[in-house]
Amino acid sequence: MPDSSSSRSRWRTRRPGKRGQRWLAVLVFLFALVLLVIALWDWNWFKGPVERAVQAKTGREFHIGGNLDVDLGRTLTVRGDGLTFANASWSRTPRMASADRAEIDLRAWPLLRGQIRIPEIRLTRPDLLLETAPGKDQPGNWDFLGPNDGDPPVLQRLLIDDGRLKFLGSAGRTDVLVALNSGKPRTPDSAPPLLVKGKGRWKGNAFSLDGNTESPLELTNSDHPFRIHLDGRAGGTRAIASGTLTNPFALRVFNLQLMLSGRDMEDLFPLIGVAMPSTPPYRLNGRLKRDHDIWRYEEFTGVAGDSDLAGTAQIDVGGQRPFLKADLASRRLDFDDLAGFIGAPPRTGAGETANAEQKARAAALAARAKILPDTPYNLTKLRAMDADVRWKAQRINSPTLPLDDMDAHLKLDAGLLRLEPLNFGVAGGDIRSTVRMDARKDVISTQLQASIRKVQLGRLMPDSKLADQVAGGVSGDLDLAGSGNSVAAMLGSSNGNVSVGIGRGHVGNLVMELAGLDVAESLKFLFTGDKQIPLRCAFGDFGVDDGVMHARALGLDTTDTLIVGEGSIDLKQEQLDLLLRPRPKDFSILALRSPLRVGGSFKDPSFRPDFKALGLRGAIALTLGTLTPPAALLATLETGPGKDSNCGGRYRK
Template sequence: MSGPHERWRHAARRPLAHARAHPVLTVLAIALLAVLVLCLLWDWNWFKGPLERQVASATGRTLRIDGNLDVDLGWTPTVSAEGVAFSNADWSEEPRMARAERVELDIDPWHILAGTVRIPAIRLQAPVVHLETGPDGTGNWTFDGDDAPGRFTFEFRRVEVGHGRLRYLDGNADTDIVARIDTLPAPGAEAAPPVQVSGEGRWKGNAFTLEGRADSPLALRDREQPYHIDAKARAGATSAHATGTLLDPFRLTGFQLRMRLQGQDLADLYPLIGIALPETPPYTLDGRFSRDGNTWRYEDFEGTVGDSDLAGDARVETDRERPFFEADLQSQRLDFDDLAGFVGAKPQAGGDETANAEQARQAAQQAASSRLLPDEPYRLDKLRAMDANVRLRAARINAPRLPLDDMDAHLQLEDGVLRLDPLDFGVAGGTLRSTVEMDAREDTIRTRADINAAGLDLSSLLPTVELAQNAVGRVGGRVTLATTGNSIADMLGNGNGEVGVAMGRGSISNLLMEMAGIDLAEIIKFKLTEDRMIPVRCAFGDFAVEDGVMTTRSFAFDTTDTLLVGEGQIDLGEERLDMTIRPRPKDRSLLSLRAPLQLDGSFKSPSIRPDLGALGLRGAVALTLATITPPAALLATIETGPGEDSGCGGQYAE
């Protein structure tokens, strides 16, 4: 029989025999125990060196971890590092591209064997990122390290940023922006939380501010998925509010945004985005802003520019030698002075007119000036900065001092040559058709203009002349001009060509004609009784233009009652008038003074008065019918019609 001692010996042998029977379990148990002891005692800072060397190999930059590197084990381990810094490109004055007080990464180890490193969460405390464009246009986010593909792919699920700071610097474009970034509460437990951004600085030399919110930065990893933003930005006096989605935001290759654009002057966009537009009053536009490759579009927009409504589509192509701007614009009601920037003038200010503060100041200076023609030079750099194809149609024009009805303009700009063809206006019930070409390839602009008028209603042309309100007649004419100069004033002051205007049959107030002939008896009669309309047989003016001076070749206004014949000059450069109009009443009156009328003064302050000192000059009466024969070039615009008294000229009383 076996005793207690023997039974103990057999019991001690059973575990040993069990261990010998299961050696794999024994090894695993020992290994787990060793790993547990190692994890509890291991200094994870040992891995800092290998990690820094691996990053340097992959990027060509230095990674430093000045604080502790630690790992909290668990089902999803957390790796944390303190005092992390990543070096910048060697050409930058800023030594670090990125740094953070603390970085934490949760790592899911169960997908590593499949070649995927899944990061459920990244937490960044006080990160600072410095993005910069170098002298050659290369960004510091371009790395020089080993570009060979790695064995692992990475998946990120959440990122949380606390008190982040991002700086973007582009010295070539005078741009320096600092933005603050903070994570907002996530809409769901598994959703990547959005971020809130605010910042300020300088964008292309203009004071810049930014505020808004956007999807999590992790959403940027998928270039095929839309990235949502809602942001407001202001650069100088220009502001924009954009909402919508971006595709591949780092390269902005495609996006769909709703953008509201506001500013004091569309010309302010030139230094901001390189699009050369004329000076305008304050504007507000709202439309769809998108990009497809190298084409940027602003479509279905509508809004106001000054006191005008404006709608249409516009696009810019940037893959050419010069940006190409194309637009199709419409206005239902166009305030004419809002177009003043096209000719170097300023929009009207005061009253109900819309203008920014600078334009109001300049308009006041212009109103106080003795000059009328715009003398602000066109900017040659703008005319050469881009190519353009723009169509603008206005259904109705508001111009209280001008009898304008509508407009159709087509502007083409290519390699510094601007062409307006057509530049058509509805004027006084007729048409004014123009073609203008401006060649700005040299330091002085060379301009050619061809303007044709047809069917202009006489009474509408003189809306402020009471005695002309019932006048009947259609006016036509032509202007051809070749000139040089960099402003409208210079162009007109240097012009060479001809100007002709003519009217055929019609009627006009007899009182107006008697006043022109200074027939006191007839004036008294019509003042005491009732004015009557008298037939107009024809009217014309034919001028030669040389070095900005218009000289009459023939000038006449012929009615059955009075004949007006004129001669003289109009100096476009000096803005001076020097015209003599000799009235020849066709009836005899003892009280007819028959004094010439003198039209002189400046364009801004013209004067018309009788030249009583010339009453006794017989030379003033020595007129022949030949002097009032219409020039051949104007005959096509004159409807003389049949009848004994329908010819142009006729007899007058001596």
């Protein structure tokens, strides 16, 4: 018979096992219940707390208009529909951002340690508005987070489906709408690039943008090169930026290949605030770098009009005004491409480069009776920035002047512009000048000082046949001061002195006889050939008063003919009124020897004999015995090796 005590013992041993099974069943039930609760839980209960938390952090209202849902696992997925985020209080548009759906993946275990690790964010139809504040010192509407006390979230991938970004300028002249979509990533683990395509207005100019960049998330990776290729157009200006950035937020390396082109460099002022003179169409290519407030365009090459242009330019935007410093060089400079500096258009004939507006201005200028440029300088541009620019040209192409080279140094400081120096090599000699334009008041005051030295007269003649007729070195000095906001106004109000002279040389007899209207001598030399006549000197000395040049001394002396002049040149009206009185030193039976009247306008001068003055020739001839140039000119005249000028001697018949 079995022992009853052992039976009870075995029963007691089995009983706890049944209890354990019951507890296990309870735990399984509770876990299943929790899973069921989680599965059936309405996460929308958290919408209110989430909205209040975002508003507390940013100071702006945040709403989840649709469902809020969470998928649990090692990676949590938070999903929200119908999201809206309020704009800054000063904006006229109440909503800054919205999205049909946002999905955020979160690593669970780091979250328990207080660290936010976000493998990926997916946005469906996001709509973002960025706008500048109306006040100059106010931040844009994107400044709302304030200081970050903890570790920033780590975001690895951002996917955008049918996104839209709008940028508005406070002045109302900038309104750009950009479509954003994520492209295909280069590797499975890399963030996808961002495809960009937009259009609108930038500073009042039609604007378009097309290209792609790496994901914006890659900007936080200081070791990963951020690839970019953007093609932007604003009005007649185009910029293509291509290359890589490395942590540009830290400003350690900002190095892009930038191609910049447009119809006129003057268009850059309303776009980026850099004041440039008007130029023909241009195209430049160089490296763009940034170091805090300094932007450098290094070792660029290109063309502006029919001139080549190379160098390095940098702009410092950290001061009261942008400061441009540049070192420029041209191997070949087309002189008319500089016309924008004096408010004139470039040449527009065959083979010349100009935009449509410049061609229209050139046509209007050609139709005018006057030739001096009357386009006013833009005072706002002259005061908007400071500059220190050096420009050298090795060779100059000019159809009307035999210019050799150029050395110019421009300084601009708070509306005071100085060209120190502005030098040109001309016909074997040089013109050295300084220009000072003070645009700090409403009317510009200008001073011009120039010296002309050893410019060869023969090389000034565009026609080779005429060039063979004359030889001699031209020297002189100009000292003018005027006021006005255009070149025409400055010269038309100028005061000062203009003196120019020619020392020893020679002049063709044909030229002299034609000037003296000696018919017989002219016909003879036309058919039998010309001979050279020694030139003793020639000079003109003018006092300038309120834009009118009055001849104080005007003469030319050769072994063949003595000519003395008088009269004036009106710079304001652009009119000539000079009388040249010849006194022949030889005999001709058909010599008319009448004075020559030089009149008409700068654009259409006239040369005709003055028969009224002819009757007075005998009396006037008595006063022409002495030809004396101003003392100041004597030091500049070329006299030949070891010889004094013959001018100042006395002639008697």
